Amino acid sequence: MSILVYIEKAESKVKKTSLEAVSFASELAQKTGEGDVVALALGSLDSSELEGIGKSGASKVLHVSDSRLDDGVIQAHASAVAQAFEKSGAKTVVLAKSSLGDAVAARLAVKINAGLVSNVIELPEIGAEYLVKRSIFTGKAFAYTSLTTENKILAVKKNAVDLKTDGANAAVESLEVAIPDSDFGSKITATERATGEVLLPEADIVVSGGRGMKGPENWGMLEDLAKTLGAATGCSKPVSDMEWRPHHEHVGQTGVKVAPSLYVAIGISGAIQHLAGVNSSKCILVINKDPEAPFFKAADYGIVGDAFEIVPKLNEALKAEL
Numbered sequence: 001m002s003i004l005v006y007i008e009k010a011e012s013k014v015k016k017t018s019l020e021a022v023s024f025a026s027e028l029a030q031k032t033g034e035g036d037v038v039a040l041a042l043g044s045l046d047s048s049e050l051e052g053i054g055k056s057g058a059s060k061v062l063h064v065s066d067s068r069l070d071d072g073v074i075q076a077h078a079s080a081v082a083q084a085f086e087k088s089g090a091k092t093v094v095l096a097k098s099s100l101g102d103a104v105a106a107r108l109a110v111k112i113n114a115g116l117v118s119n120v121i122e123l124p125e126i127g128a129e130y131l132v133k134r135s136i137f138t139g140k141a142f143a144y145t146s147l148t149t150e151n152k153i154l155a156v157k158k159n160a161v162d163l164k165t166d167g168a169n170a171a172v173e174s175l176e177v178a179i180p181d182s183d184f185g186s187k188i189t190a191t192e193r194a195t196g197e198v199l200l201p202e203a204d205i206v207v208s209g210g211r212g213m214k215g216p217e218n219w220g221m222l223e224d225l226a227k228t229l230g231a232a233t234g235c236s237k238p239v240s241d242m243e244w245r246p247h248h249e250h251v252g253q254t255g256v257k258v259a260p261s262l263y264v265a266i267g268i269s270g271a272i273q274h275l276a277g278v279n280s281s282k283c284i285l286v287i288n289k290d291p292e293a294p295f296f297k298a299a300d301y302g303i304v305g306d307a308f309e310i311v312p313k314l315n316e317a318l319k320a321e322l
């Protein structure tokens with residue numbers, strides 16, 4: 001038996017969230033005794049990327065090299081995963097929660113008659129029941145779902161598990177699957193980035209500013225810091241409402257939900273509506289001149305002080321280090 005992990009890619013690289021899913025599956029396999037972790041990669045990927053999936057805990061990578069699968073055509077991906085699932089003899093599929101992942105998982109659940117839980121944040125508790133903990137209401141609550149089906153699909157939330165990187169390269173096997181033309185009914189003809197900058201929803205580091213920055217003319221220091229860190233820039237809602245920053249940078253309950261490894265909040269009070277968009281971040285650094293600012297309660301690190309003094313100094317220190 002084995003656990004099958006569906007791999008997503010972006011710009012010819014395996015997505016970090018998929019490697020987290022492999023790490024999750026590797027821990028799950030140890031817990032359940034389900035044997036090896038087998039990853040399934042679809043479309044064009046070079047051999048070093050494929051073998052590298054092993055470092056996160058997969059012993060084997062099945063590769064369907066059909067270039068029609070390069071774009072995330074949902075029906076075709078679901079067909080390919082279902083066929084790989086039947087061939088592998090697995091009972092569990094693990095994947096990263098994402099818009100493509102959720103769409104593929106829903107179709108796959110029908111094809112393989114599986115119970116599906118998305119936004120999983122911990123390994124399941126397995127006793128009398130197979131109980132899966134997931135994050136709901138933008139991270140403000142948890143739900144426990146009992147899976148009773150033999151086949152199971154778990155979509156793992158970003159940053160829910162530590163990424164394993166110390167494994168050995170995986171063996172890569174090519175896999176033939178038959179995907180009907182009707183599964184390629186939609187086609188992505190072109191993908192254009194809106195900007196050349198790091199995209200906020202996918203960013204691994206976010207530098208975000210609030211009303212404490214006083215005005216749009218002061219954003220240069222945040223952009224400089226973001227550039228040093230390779231980060232995307234974000235902001236609080238009032239900042240985008242006042243048009244200091246574009247609306248697509250607005251983070252929070254009514255804006256973009258981010259889950260970076262590091263979220264740097266500068267001059268943001270930490271209202272609950274803002275926190276709803278950032279509470280999946282792995283590490284939060286808050287810079288605020290008010291020691292009572294609510295954001296400090298959600299922070300891993302905090303600096304109490306004037307952003308106008310701290311941010312340029314922090315940037316200079318980072319530039320010297322990086």
Ligand SMILES: Cc1cc2nc3c(=O)[nH]c(=O)nc-3n(C[C@H](O)[C@H](O)[C@H](O)COP(=O)(O)OP(=O)(O)OC[C@H]3O[C@@H](n4cnc5c(N)ncnc54)[C@H](O)[C@@H]3O)c2cc1C
Nearest residue numbers: 210211212236237252253254267268269273274289290307
């Ligand atoms: C239905 C609803 C939905 C909402 N959705 C969102 C949302 O999605 N996202 C969102 O962000 N908000 C949202 N809000 C608004 C939210 O409630 C807060 O009003 C908003 O987040 C506050 O923005 P802020 O922290 O930038 O500003 P403020 O609350 O004004 O805080 C500014 C902070 O900057 C600090 N500061 C000031 N000067 C400096 C300095 N020189 N150096 C360092 N720190 C300084 C202050 O101490 C303060 O903590 C929503 C509100 C409602 C009612």
